[in-house]
Amino acid sequence: MNFSPALLTLAQNAEAKCTPQFAKADQIAEVNTFRVLAAFRQNNISESHLLGTTGYGYGDRGRDALDAVYAHVFGAEDALVRHNFVSGTHSLLTALFAVLRPGDVMLSVTGKPYDTLEEGIGIRGTNVGSLKEFGVGYRQIDLLADGAPDLPAIQAALQSDPHIKLVYLQRSRGYSLRPSLDIDAIGRVTAAAKAVSPHVVVMVDNCYGELVETREPCHVGVDLVAGSLIKNPGGGIAQTGGYIAGKKHLIEQCAFRLTCPGMGKEVGATLHELRPMYMGLFFAPTVVAAAVKTAVFAAALLEDMGLAVSPKWDAPRSDIIETIFLESDARMIAFCKGIQSGSPIDAHVSPEPWDMPGYDAPVIMAAGAFTMGASIELSADAPLRPPYAAWMQGGLTYPAGKYGVMCAAAAIASESHLS
Numbered sequence: 560m561n562f563s564p565a566l567l568t569l570a571q572n573a574e575a576k577c578t579p580q581f582a583k584a585d586q587i588a589e590v591n592t593f594r595v596l597a598a599f600r601q602n603n604i605s606e607s608h609l610l611g612t613t614g615y616g617y618g619d620r621g622r623d624a625l626d627a628v629y630a631h632v633f634g635a636e637d638a639l640v641r642h643n644f645v646s647g648t649h650s651l652l653t654a655l656f657a658v659l660r661p662g663d664v665m666l667s668v669t670g671k672p673y674d675t676l677e678e679g680i681g682i683r684g685t686n687v688g689s690l691k692e693f694g695v696g697y698r699q700i701d702l703l704a705d706g707a708p709d710l711p712a713i714q715a716a717l718q719s720d721p722h723i724k725l726v727y728l729q730r731s732r733g734y735s736l737r738p739s740l741d742i743d744a745i746g747r748v749t750a751a752a753k754a755v756s757p758h759v760v761v762m763v764d765n766c767y768g769e770l771v772e773t774r775e776p777c778h779v780g781v782d783l784v785a786g787s788l789i790k791n792p793g794g795g796i797a798q799t800g801g802y803i804a805g806k807k808h809l810i811e812q813c814a815f816r817l818t819c820p821g822m823g824k825e826v827g828a829t830l831h832e833l834r835p836m837y838m839g840l841f842f843a844p845t846v847v848a849a850a851v852k853t854a855v856f857a858a859a860l861l862e863d864m865g866l867a868v869s870p871k872w873d874a875p876r877s878d879i880i881e882t883i884f885l886e887s888d889a890r891m892i893a894f895c896k897g898i899q900s901g902s903p904i905d906a907h908v909s910p911e912p913w914d915m916p917g918y919d920a921p922v923i924m925a926a927g928a929f930t931m932g933a934s935i936e937l938s939a940d941a942p943l944r945p946p947y948a949a950w951m952q953g954g955l956t957y958p959a960g961k962y963g964v965m966c967a968a969a970a971i972a973s974e975s976h977l978s
């Protein structure tokens with residue numbers, strides 16, 4: 560690859576500056592790997608657990624043990640890990656529909672939930688079978704200007720509305736400009752909510768946050784977390800699927816919702832998906848560290864090139880997402896084309912902006928991944944409108960992530976010279 564001498568020097572300096580952040584990511588990966596290994600050992604995982612079942616999937620030891628392994632890793636009593644959760648959205652909505660009953664209210668305390676949940680909750684769309692259509696109410700408390708949850712407003716809402724059954728938090732920034740919530744902050748919200756409403760269910764959308772810190776939301780009192788296996792916990796190996804982890808009685812409700820009331824966790828063939836799900840969780844701590852290092856490197860390099868980024872290279876992190884403010888459509892397109900050209904799959908393909916359903920402006924995406932749509936692999940999304948922000952995440956290995964970021968940096972530099 561013909562990177563310019565100027566870019567090579569910038570990259571070398573950026574990388575040198577990030578050494579302490581990289582060491583921190585490696586330390587976190589070590590703690591999390593030890594916890595994954597302890598979970599495997601305690602559950603006596605053997606080759607036979609990796610094989611899978613067909614048909615109804617009765618007595619699937621590998622499936623039951625994988626649930627136990629996830630429960631241990633996520634600090635939960637039980638878990639539901641299935642390849643037939645089609646996405647993170649499916650896992651999250653399965654949990655919401657499992658817990659909430661007509662007359663109950665869901666209270667989101669990190670502002671509006673991730674876009675793909677809006678129809679399921681009933682914020683958008685009609686006649687889709689949303690929670691709203693089943694008589695479940697929705698209320699929202701926005702984050703404060705500094706991105707922190709509004710604890711007094713949360714407690715006041717819980718005190719005044721006995722119908723609030725579930726408090727909902729989103730750990731990661733998703734594709735917004737808010738900061739991610741770290742585990743300490745999640746613990747503070749949970750404690751504040753339970754202080755005034757001891758029986759309220761606290762649920763966290765854990766997408767993109769898994770294994771970025773050494774603790775998970777259930778370690779600080781959260782009742783239920785959910786996410787996608789083609790993001791962090793699948794380690795780039797799981798080919799599809801999702802998970803829910805939390806209190807045993809709530810996981811039972813989730814299993815009744817996913818399969819059938821009364822059957823729950825007893826059924827569900829695992830086919831050939833157990834081995835990649837186990838192996839993915841084994842790799843996940845180091846893959847997440849690679850993604851964090853890629854984000855840290857991108858933050859340092861692109862900031863040195865004069866662009867605004869969030870979070871900054873030396874900021875604490877609780878998710879794998881980096882936001883880059885590219886200042887123009889042309890640079891956003893150059894950035895995504897650059898990321899794509901530095902990917903292992905479809906590097907020869909050039910992404911184009913398109914009118915994606917649900918967005919109010921054309922979106923350009925880079926996704927040269929082994930697993931379609933996997934965003935634990937290096938990927939970027941950019942809606943072509945102010946504030947001209949691109950969201951970048953993933954990187955299965957740091958060297959490959961670094962390469963993709965350098966390709967994007969080179970593409971921006973040549974675009975800027977042209978314009």
Ligand SMILES: *Cc1c(COP(=O)(O)O)cnc(C)c1O
Nearest residue numbers: 646647648673731733766767787
């Ligand atoms: C990705 C994501 C989701 C939804 O997951 P999908 O697998 O895309 O359905 C929900 N919440 C957050 C914060 C996410 O990042």
